[in-house]
Amino acid sequence: MIHNFPNLRIIKHPLIQHKLTQMRKKETNKKDFRTLLREISLLMGYEITRDMPIREIEIETPLMSMKAPTIAGEMVAIVPILRAGLGMADGLLELMPTAYEGHIGLYRDPETKKPVEYLVKLPFVDDRMFILVDPMLATGNSAVYAIDILVRHGVALEKIKFLALVAAPEGIETFNKSYPTIPIYAAALDDCLNAKAYIEPGLGDAGDRLFGTY
Numbered sequence: 001m002i003h004n005f006p007n008l009r010i011i012k013h014p015l016i017q018h019k020l021t022q023m024r025k026k027e028t029n030k031k032d033f034r035t036l037l038r039e040i041s042l043l044m045g046y047e048i049t050r051d052m053p054i055r056e057i058e059i060e061t062p063l064m065s066m067k068a069p070t071i072a073g074e075m076v077a078i079v080p081i082l083r084a085g086l087g088m089a090d091g092l093l094e095l096m097p098t099a100y101e102g103h104i105g106l107y108r109d110p111e112t113k114k115p116v117e118y119l120v121k122l123p124f125v126d127d128r129m130f131i132l133v134d135p136m137l138a139t140g141n142s143a144v145y146a147i148d149i150l151v152r153h154g155v156a157l158e159k160i161k162f163l164a165l166v167a168a169p170e171g172i173e174t175f176n177k178s179y180p181t182i183p184i185y186a187a188a189l190d191d192c193l194n195a196k197a198y199i200e201p202g203l204g205d206a207g208d209r210l211f212g213t214y
């Protein structure tokens with residue numbers, strides 16, 4: 001089925017695609033699942049920070065002074081939606097060790113599929129770019145709820161990017177009902193949700209595979 005999601009950017013880098021396939025395999029163990037998620041997130045982080053602002057500063061090399069580029073403005077904030085988002089934050093922090101990190105703890109009520117909030121801790125806004133991360137965009141309820149929190153916290157819509165690993169069309173539909181201008185980066189757009197609102201073909205329960213829980 002052809003979808004038209006203008007704010008969806010599927011990152012097709014061969015290494016990302018290869019590693020995602022490895023993650024999807026049901027026989028991939030917790031250790032490899034976590035390592036692969038960190039590696040993919042680092043690679044996706046490279047892609048989504050292409051438009052970071054740069055400014056010139058005066059420096060001295062061992063030979064002479066020069067004007068050199070450096071990252072401008074406030075350092076980005078990486079905000080994983082707990083728990084599975086933590087697996088993606090690892091890779092982004094490896095790429096940007098000085099990034100600030102916030103946390104939004106949500107779990108999806110098994111019955112209602114609605115998010116239940118259990119923790120919110122965020123850095124000061126200071127005109128900072130906020131990268132919200134969660135591997136799975138299934139119904140989209142968690143992502144929308146988390147962005148609602150960022151907006152209430154004072155983050156401007158144009159300062160928010162959403163980074164997922166696998167997205168379902170239903171999740172993007174829901175996301176775009178509230179936030180059609182916020183870019184969604186993903187490694188794959190899968191087919192649909194099953195009766196339990198799991199993404200098909202998907203990769204199972206990201207949090208449980210990451211932490212060995214059930």
Ligand SMILES: O=P(O)(O)OC[C@H]1O[C@H](OP(=O)(O)OP(=O)(O)O)[C@H](O)[C@@H]1O
Pocket residue numbers: 081082083084085106107108109113115134135136137138139140141142143171197205206207208
């Ligand atoms: O788009 P949605 O339908 O909201 O589903 C996506 C959310 O569901 C899963 O989290 P879960 O509630 O299983 O918690 P966990 O990450 O701690 O495992 C997943 O990690 C996403 O956060």
Ligand SMILES: O=c1cc[nH]c(=O)[nH]1
Pocket residue numbers: 084136138197198199200202203204205206207
């Ligand atoms: O497929 C899915 C859907 C929601 N949450 C997950 O972890 N996996």
Ligand SMILES: [Mg+2]
Pocket residue numbers: 081082083084085106107134207
């Ligand atoms: Mg989760």
